[in-house]
Each structure stands twice: as C-alpha cells, then as structure tokens.
Amino acid sequence: MKNLIIRTITGVLFIAVIVFSVISNPLVLFNIFFIFACIGLYEYKNLLKIKNIDLGIPFYIVAIIVYILIGYAPLWEHTTAKKVIPFALLISLSVFSLIALFREKEKSALAYIASSVGGIIFIAIPFALINHFVWINKGKILLLSVFILIWAYDTLAYCIGSLIGKHPFSPRISPKKTWEGAIGSALSTLIISYFFIYIFPSISELHSINSFKWIGLASIIIVTGTLGDLVESMFKRALNVKDTGYILPGHGGILDRFDSLLFAIPFILFYLFIII
Numbered sequence: 001m002k003n004l005i006i007r008t009i010t011g012v013l014f015i016a017v018i019v020f021s022v023i024s025n026p027l028v029l030f031n032i033f034f035i036f037a038c039i040g041l042y043e044y045k046n047l048l049k050i051k052n053i054d055l056g057i058p059f060y061i062v063a064i065i066v067y068i069l070i071g072y073a074p075l076w077e078h079t080t081a082k083k084v085i086p087f088a089l090l091i092s093l094s095v096f097s098l099i100a101l102f103r104e105k106e107k108s109a110l111a112y113i114a115s116s117v118g119g120i121i122f123i124a125i126p127f128a129l130i131n132h133f134v135w136i137n138k139g140k141i142l143l144l145s146v147f148i149l150i151w152a153y154d155t156l157a158y159c160i161g162s163l164i165g166k167h168p169f170s171p172r173i174s175p176k177k178t179w180e181g182a183i184g185s186a187l188s189t190l191i192i193s194y195f196f197i198y199i200f201p202s203i204s205e206l207h208s209i210n211s212f213k214w215i216g217l218a219s220i221i222i223v224t225g226t227l228g229d230l231v232e233s234m235f236k237r238a239l240n241v242k243d244t245g246y247i248l249p250g251h252g253g254i255l256d257r258f259d260s261l262l263f264a265i266p267f268i269l270f271y272l273f274i275i276i
Contacts, residue, residue, distance in 0.1 A: 167179045232259035
C-alpha cells in the first residue's frame with residue numbers, strides 16, 4: 001500500500017512537471033527537457049559500467065552539445081533539423097572514433113563507439129526533438145495530446161494486463177507484459193484518439209486533423225511506443241537491472257518513464273509533418 005501511494009504521488013508530480021513545461025513558454029520547455037536529457041544520459045552512462053564500458057566525461061559533453069544544437073534549434077533562424085542532425089551524428093562518430101584510438105583497451109573500442117553513438121541516437125536526439133513541436137502552429141497542444149495518448153496507452157496496458165492478463169507478450173524480454181494488456185490498451189487508446197477531434201477542436205480545425213488522422217497518430221504511438229518499451233526491457237535484461245535509475249520513487253529512472261516516447265518521437269514528428 002505504501003509503495004502504491006509513493007508511486008501515485010510521484011506519478012502525479014511527474015505529470016504536473018510535464019504539463020507545466022508544455023504549456024509554458026518555449027524556453028521553459030527546452031530547459032526542463034534539457035534537465036531530463038542530462039539525467040537520462042547520466043543513467044545510461046552509469047548502466048554501461050556494469051558491462052565495463054566506461055563512456056567517460058567526453059560522452060557526456062558531446063551528448064549535451066548535440067542536445068543543444070538540435071534542441072535549441074527552434075530558437076535560431078534559418079536552422080533546420082535536416083541540417084543539424086546529420087552534422088551532429090557525423091561529428092559524434094568522428095569524436096568517439098578519435099577517442100577510441102587513444103584508449104588503453106583496444107578490444108573494447110568498437111563497444112565504446114557503438115555505445116556512445118547509441119546514446120546520442122536513442123537519448124540525446126529524441127529528447128531534443130521534443131522541442132521541435134514549437135515549430136508547429138499550436139504545437140504545444142499537439143505535444144500535450146501525444147503525452148496524453150502515451151500515458152493512456154501505458155496506464156491501460158498496466159491496468160488491463162494486471163486484471164485479465166494471462167499470456168505473456170514477450171516472455172524472453174518482458175514476461176510481465178501480456179497480450180491481453182497490449183491489445184486491450186491499444187484498442188482503448190485508438191477509441192480515445194477518435195474523440196480527440198472534440199477534445200482538441202481548435203488544433204483539429206487549424207490543421208484539418210480529422211478523427212482518422214488522430215487514430216493514425218495513436219497507431220504510430222502504440223507501435224513505436226511498444227517497440228521502445230521492449231527495447232529498453234531488452235537493454236535492462238542484458239544488464240540484469242530492474243530500473244535505469246532511482247530518481248523517481250516507485251517508477252525508476254528518467255529512461256524508464258520516457259522509453260516509449262524516446263523511440264516514438266521521430267516517427268511522430270515525421271507523421272505530423274506529413275499530415276499538417
């Protein structure tokens with residue numbers, strides 16, 4: 001009972017911070033997610049030490065620079081993600097490859113480079129891309145709708161799976177997730193998204209987003225969010241850890257809370273840029 005109370009309080013506070021950052025001015029959004037990104041990168045760096053992969057301070061510095069280049073790009077005129085992201089990835093690969101040349105453990109060079117670039121791709125860049133919603137007219141409301149759909153899907157999957165779940169969705173990677181929870185939450189989230197045209201009428205009218213386009217957004221979140229969750233579960237299982245961190249009592253680390261969104265956000269933005 002005590003753990004449930006702690007988990008609930010933490011969850012409410014976490015949601016409050018997210019909602020506050022979204023509805024505030026862009027600089028607040030950028031800086032709050034910059035903090036989230038830094039914590040997530042720190043968790044990732046510490047987890048890899050379990051496999052004796054020491055990313056060191058250079059990884060943290062490069063990852064933060066990449067976040068700033070991409071995450072704060074909406075503040076700079078004539079700067080687009082299409083130009084910044086390939087440049088950031090190329091520089092990151094070059095820097096980490098150069099560092100690997102001077103490391104004492106040559107045998108771990110490939111693991112170091114792959115882990116470093118992987119941290120940039122799966123943590124720094126997705127966190128930074130969240131800020132790019134400010135480029136879209138009424139993008140903050142769109143971002144809030146994305147969070148609502150992700151929270152709805154995750155919460156319903158947990159509740160439905162706990163109540164009637166019997167068949168593991170992926171026994172090897174995440175035995176607690178069930179087909180009943182996945183299918184039930186997916187259908188429920190799709191139904192919820194169908195009515196977003198009435199929940200967010202101004203943005204639906206502005207961008208001509210009908211109920212079926214909202215369902216399309218929900219479908220992308222369901223598929224990519226599930227994959228993101230499974231990928232992190234696989235990562236944690238390989239490291240033999242339950243959570244990525246302990247900063248959120250009852251919920252684990254920042255990466256535990258953002259696993260679905262980090263994997264999904266590039267696909268979400270791509271979809272939105274197509275339909276609006």
